[in-house]
Amino acid sequence: DRQLLIVADEHVDPEFGTGAVKVTPAHDPNDFEIGLRHQLPMLSIMDTKGRIADTGTQFDGMDRFEARVAVREALAAQGRVVAEKRPYLHSVGHSERSGEPIEPRLSLQWWVRVESLAKAAGDAVRNGDTVIHPASLEPRWFGWVDDMHDWCISRQLWWGHRIPIWYGPGGEQVCVGPDETPPEGWEQDPDVLDTWFSSALWPFSTLGWPEKTPELEKFYPTSVLVTGYDILFFWVARMMMFGTFVGGDDTITLDGRRGPQVPFTDVFLHGLIRDEFGRKMSKSKGNVIDPLDWLDMFGADALRFTLARGASPGGDLAVGEDAVRASRNFCTKLFNATRYALLNGAHVAPLPAHNELTDADRWILGRLEEVRAEVDSALDGYEFSRACEALYHFAWDEFCDWYVELAKTQLAEGNAHTTTVLAAVLDTLLRLLHPVIPFLTEALWQALTNQESLVIADWPEPSGFEPDPVATQRISDMQRLVTEVRRFRSDQGLADRQKVPARLGGMDGADLSTQVAAVTSLAWLTAPGDAFEPSVSLEVRLGPGMNSTVVVELDTSGTIDVAAERRRLEKDLAAAQKELASTTAKLANEDFLAKAPQKVVDKIRDRQRVAQEETDRINTRLAGLR
Numbered sequence: 001d002r003q004l005l006i007v008a009d010e011h012v013d014p015e016f017g018t019g020a021v022k023v024t025p026a027h028d029p030n031d032f033e034i035g036l037r038h039q040l041p042m043l044s045i046m047d048t049k050g051r052i053a054d055t056g057t058q059f060d061g062m063d064r065f066e067a068r069v070a071v072r073e074a075l076a077a078q079g080r081v082v083a084e085k086r087p088y089l090h091s092v093g094h095s096e097r098s099g100e101p102i103e104p105r106l107s108l109q110w111w112v113r114v115e116s117l118a119k120a121a122g123d124a125v126r127n128g129d130t131v132i133h134p135a136s137l138e139p140r141w142f143g144w145v146d147d148m149h150d151w152c153i154s155r156q157l158w159w160g161h162r163i164p165i166w167y168g169p170g171g172e173q174v175c176v177g178p179d180e181t182p183p184e185g186w187e188q189d190p191d192v193l194d195t196w197f198s199s200a201l202w203p204f205s206t207l208g209w210p211e212k213t214p215e216l217e218k219f220y221p222t223s224v225l226v227t228g229y230d231i232l233f234f235w236v237a238r239m240m241m242f243g244t245f246v247g248g249d250d251t252i253t254l255d256g257r258r259g260p261q262v263p264f265t266d267v268f269l270h271g272l273i274r275d276e277f278g279r280k281m282s283k284s285k286g287n288v289i290d291p292l293d294w295l296d297m298f299g300a301d302a303l304r305f306t307l308a309r310g311a312s313p314g315g316d317l318a319v320g321e322d323a324v325r326a327s328r329n330f331c332t333k334l335f336n337a338t339r340y341a342l343l344n345g346a347h348v349a350p351l352p353a354h355n356e357l358t359d360a361d362r363w364i365l366g367r368l369e370e371v372r373a374e375v376d377s378a379l380d381g382y383e384f385s386r387a388c389e390a391l392y393h394f395a396w397d398e399f400c401d402w403y404v405e406l407a408k409t410q411l412a413e414g415n416a417h418t419t420t421v422l423a424a425v426l427d428t429l430l431r432l433l434h435p436v437i438p439f440l441t442e443a444l445w446q447a448l449t450n451q452e453s454l455v456i457a458d459w460p461e462p463s464g465f466e467p468d469p470v471a472t473q474r475i476s477d478m479q480r481l482v483t484e485v486r487r488f489r490s491d492q493g494l495a496d497r498q499k500v501p502a503r504l505g506g507m508d509g510a511d512l513s514t515q516v517a518a519v520t521s522l523a524w525l526t527a528p529g530d531a532f533e534p535s536v537s538l539e540v541r542l543g544p545g546m547n548s549t550v551v552v553e554l555d556t557s558g559t560i561d562v563a564a565e566r567r568r569l570e571k572d573l574a575a576a577q578k579e580l581a582s583t584t585a586k587l588a589n590e591d592f593l594a595k596a597p598q599k600v601v602d603k604i605r606d607r608q609r610v611a612q613e614e615t616d617r618i619n620t621r622l623a624g625l626r
Contacts, residue, residue: 007023007034007038009038023035023040025040025041026042026106027044027046027104027105027106028104029104042106044106046105048105050103051063051064059071109152109153109191110163110189111152111153112151112153114149114241117244118237118241119145121237122141122142122145122146124244124262125142130262130265130266131265133266133267136313137229140229141232144233145237145240148237151197154192154193154194155192155193155194155195159192160193160195160198161192162188162189163189163191163193165188165189166186166187167186167187168185169185196234196235197238199235199239200238200241200242203220203263203264204216204243204252204263207219209246210246210251211251220252220261220263221263221265222264222265225263227267227269228270228271229272229314232269239263239264244260244263248260266382268382270314271311271312271314271316271317273289275289275319276319276323277318278318289319298325298328299328299331299439300439301331301438301439302324302330303324304436304437305330305331305436305437306319306323308385308435309385309388309392311384311385312383312385330395331440333396334395334400334437334440335444337395337404338447341404341419341422341426342448344411344419344422346420346422346423346426346448347419347423347448348423348449349423351417351424352420357417357421358410359471359474360402360406361417362468363471363472364421365424366465366466366467366471366472368424368428370467371390371391372463375390375391375432378390387436391429391436394429395429395433399425402475406518407419407421409521423448427449430444430448431445431454431458431460434455477510477515478512480542481515481519481540481550484538485552486524488536489524492536492556492621493565494556498524498559499525499526500554500555500556501526501527501528501555502520503532503534503552503553504520504551505550505551505553506549507519509548510543510548510550511548512550525554533557534554535557536553536554536556537551537552537553538552539551539552573618573619576611576615579611579614580608580611583605583607583608584608586604587604
């Protein structure tokens with residue numbers, strides 16, 4: 001029999017249950033702290049194999065699970081079990097690998113006293129010696145380093161760096177360095193160092209420290225550390241602790257030729273890569289992505305661009321095949337645009353004088369300079385996703401979708417300098433994209449410039465080309481006009497690229513007289529003949545204040561199969577009405593509105609609005625068929 005102590009401690013919640021709990025300081029972290037506060041004995045009742053040991057009871061030798069049943073049965077036999085059962089939730093740690101419940105157990109381990117180390121790591125960020133990107137993660141950094149507990153560094157594993165402690169036959173112990181020989185007959189500690197202890201040595205140990213080496217002089221400290229935010233504490237903080245600890249060594253300061261060093265000046269923390277539904281990847285869920293499979297399917301450039309495009313500082317990236325497929329399509333678009341330019345004789349050469357450039361030329365060159373500046377700004381701030389987004393939308397939405405198409409019109413009109421502009425834009429664009437799409441851009445750039453290698457080419461410098469606001473407004477108005485005409489054509493049942501006669505009125509008043517050929521080509525129109533009779537017309541408001549109007553008259557007679565178009569519209573109308581009825585019914589359900597998240601409700605309202613607009617549009621079109 002053993003006398004039990006009863007202590008009062010603030011850790012216990014008096015409102016929960018009876019307010020009385022057991023205290024086992026050797027088998028629970030919270031109980032251990034209570035035991036320290038009240039100087040309780042630290043009695044261990046379990047061995048390393050999870051068996052009851054050294055209790056002096058009939059339970060010694062039993063497995064932990066077997067003992068739990070036996071103890072309860074023994075208590076029941078003595079009439080000490082309370083019949084009332086009130087189940088409650090409690091957290092029990094489980095092994096991530098095996099799923100087995102973890103049993104805390106007091107044991108003798110090796111520790112690092114971290115107070116001074118953690119302070120130095122925190123001060124390095126406070127003083128600006130090391131900058132964390134994004135800054136929003138700085139509070140998490142300080143929360144850890146300013147409240148860090150001593151670090152247990154010994155592990156009972158089969159792999160790792162052996163702890164360099166040796167024990168003598170009389171219980172003596174000594175630390176033996178890598179170049180020293182332990183005393184004969186002494187045994188080394190069987191434990192290994194924590195993985196993060198070994199990893200914390202990485203920045204300088206890989207460069208030869210503690211020896212003085214050319215590599216250490218040239219490459220230390222590291223300029224940028226790129227890693228996931230999930231190991232900010234486990235790895236980054238430990239590297240900072242060790243780096244600042246040795247930062248004043250002669251090998252680091254080069255015998256005083258430079259001051260104490262931190263291991264890296266900038267830390268970029270990216271998010272975690274998750275599956276397309278935002279779930280953490282795990283073998284048990286079967287959602288782990290093998291990058292080698294995607295390399296085979298989509299190519300290294302597409303995968304690299306996908307990851308870089310999603311690498312927002314501190315934000316997770318949900319990625320699926322659709323995202324990588326979109327990147328592959330982007331690479332294909334880039335290839336086709338460069339191929340078109342090369343087939344038309346594009347080569348890098350000095351640009352013509354400003355007054356010889358068309359509005360489209362001035363617009364694309366001005367946009368190129370704006371994008372170059374934005375990419376530089378984004379990369380300087382470690383905003384890789386912003387840089388990739390800027391390049392993606394410029395390359396696809398502006399250069400390929402608009403300027404390349406306008407270039408076809410300009411070349412047809414005999415503007416030979418167009419190929420020079422194409423080459424100038426591609427030269428800079430390929431260099432800007434090279435860090436994230438290295439293989440394709442290398443091949444295309446060499447073909448375009450006939451130079452040795454893009455990887456050793458200079459990064460684009462400011463061109464000095466100022467955006468032209470007049471040309472930019474004209475191109476913006478031209479794009480709006482073409483887009484509206486294309487939409488109107490679709491509403492009229494005309495197929496894409498089906499040419500129809502049209503008359504453009506008000507182009508001079510809208511300052512678009514130089515854009516007639518472009519609008520005619522890109523909107524798939526033809527010049528009106530002598531017998532031109534418009535059957536439909538469209539008014540488009542243009543200009544900075546929408547104070548100019550262009551009237552587009554089209555002759556669609558004989559171009560549409562009215563019966564077939566009516567059948568198509570009626571089919572589309574049925575689908576739109578079905579969507580409208582479904583969304584309206586959901587929004588009329590009070591129970592649904594009360595329980596559904598606001599985002600879901602807003603999304604359904606948007607669907608209802610779109611369905612209503614589509615229904616109205618189709619009804620108008622059906623009424624106009626004749």
